[in-house]
Amino acid sequence: MEFTYKTDLYSSYLLITVDDSLSHNKYSFKMLENNRIKGVLECKKRMEDGKTYLYLDITGKKNLSQEYRDREMSFFELTDLFQNLIIILEALREYLLTERMVIFEPEFIYRDIESGNLLLAVVPWEREEEYPLRKLAEFLLEKINHLEENGVSAAYHFYRSQSQPQFSIYQFQGILEKENILNRQKENALEVKEIEGDKKEENLIMYEEKEENYEIQESVPSSFFWVLSMISSLGILCLTFLPFIKKNQKLACFVLSAVLMIIGIGSKIIREIKQRNENKSISPGLKDEQEYYITEGEETVFFTDTSPVTYLQLQWKEKGKQKEMEIKDLPITIGKKKEQVSLMLSDPSVSRIHCRIIEHEGEPALIDLGSTNGTYLNGIRLNKEEILQIEKNDEILVGKVKLLVV
DSSP, X not given: OOEEEEEOSSOEEEEEEEOGGGTTOHHHHHHHHHOOOTTBOOEEEEEETTEEEEEEEOTTEEEHHHHTSSSOBOHHHHHHHHHXXXXXXXXXXXXXOOGGGBOXXXXXXXXXXXXXXEEEOBOSSOOOOSOTTHHHHHHHHHHBOTTOHHHHHHHHHHHHHTTSTTOOHHHHHHHHHXXXXXXXXXXXXXXXXXXXXXXXXXXXXXXXXXHHHHHHHHHHHHHHHHHHHHHHHHHHHHHTTSTTSOHHHHHHHHHHHHHXXXXXXXXXXXXXXXXXXXXXXXXXXXXXXXXXXXXXXTEEEEEEOSSOOOSEEEXXXXXXXXXXXXXXXXXXXXXXXXXXXXXXXXXXXXXXXXXXXXXXXXXXXXXXXXXXXXXEETTEEOOTTOEEEOOTTOEEEETTEEEEEO
C-alpha cells in the first residue's frame, strides 16, 4: 500500500494510492465518501496525474506513533483504545463495511487533539493480510508500561492471540474487562494513599507557614528595640543643650546617650550576623552563582550560571517579555496543552501539540506534529513527519510565535 502526506495552508491529508483493480467497488467508496461514520477519518476520492487517491483528512490529529513517541502507555489507556476500536467497528458494520477494511497499523490510528476521540483509517476494499493486527500488537508490547503487570499481561496476550486464525478484537474484550477490574482495585488503593499523603503535605505546609510567621514576629521586636534605643539616645543628647541643665546632669546625659547608642548599634550588628549565617546554612554553594527564573504557565524553570553554556537555546517574546529555554533534555514538545508539552505557548495560533524538537543522528532536529498553522524553519514549512536539523541562528515559526535558536 502506497501512501504519502500532503499539507496545504489550512489542512493536512493522508494520501493512499488506489489500485485500479480495486476501484470497481463503488458501494464502499460511496459509503465512505457520503457518510460521516463515527470514528472514521473523513475520506474523499480524487484523480491526479492519471492516478486515483484517497484523501483522508488528518488536520489537528496525531497518530499513535506520535502520541507515544516519548512516553509509555498505561493499562487504562490500553483498555480505552480497545473499547474505542470495538465501538468504531460496530459503527462500520451498520454501513456493511468490514473489519478487514481497517488499517490497524499505529501510523494509521489517529486521535483528535482537541476532543481526544479515536479515528481510524478505512479503505473501500478488504485488505488481504494474513495478520492485520501484527504491527499494532508489536507496538503495544513495546509501549506498554512494564511496571503495570496487568498491562504487560494484556499486551502479551493480545500479541500471542492475534496470530491465531480468525482472531477478532471482540474476543479480546472479555480479557481486558477482567484485567481492568483488578487494575481498578489497585488504583483505588493508590488514590487513598495519595489523599492521605496530600493531607500530610498540607499539614506540613501549614506548620511551615506558622514557623515563618513566628520568625517574622520574633524579628519585629529586635528592629523595634534598635530604633527605640537610637531615638532615646538622641533625645537624651538633646537635653544637654537646654540652659537649665547643670554641668553634672549634662555629663550624665552624655554617658546615658552613649550607652544607649552602643546598645542599639550592637544589637543591629548581632542581628545582621545571625541572619547572614542562617542564609548561608539554607543555601550553601549559591554565593557566587547568578540565578535565572523562567515562568511557563504555572511551572517555573530554574537555571544557575555555574558553568559555560554548551547547549543551544530558544529565545522568544511572549506578552512583551523576553524568554528563553535550553535545548538540552530532548525531546522537547511545543504546544499550548500544558499537560502534554515541555514548552507551553499560549498564543491562539499554536496547536495544542504543535511540534517537537528531537535528537536525530546525534543533533537536535525539528518535526511538525500535524499542526493547524504549520511549523516553519527559516521560512520553509515542514511537511508531515519531515525532520529538519536545527542549528545556531535558525528561526523557528510556531504558528505566529517566532523562536530564535541561539
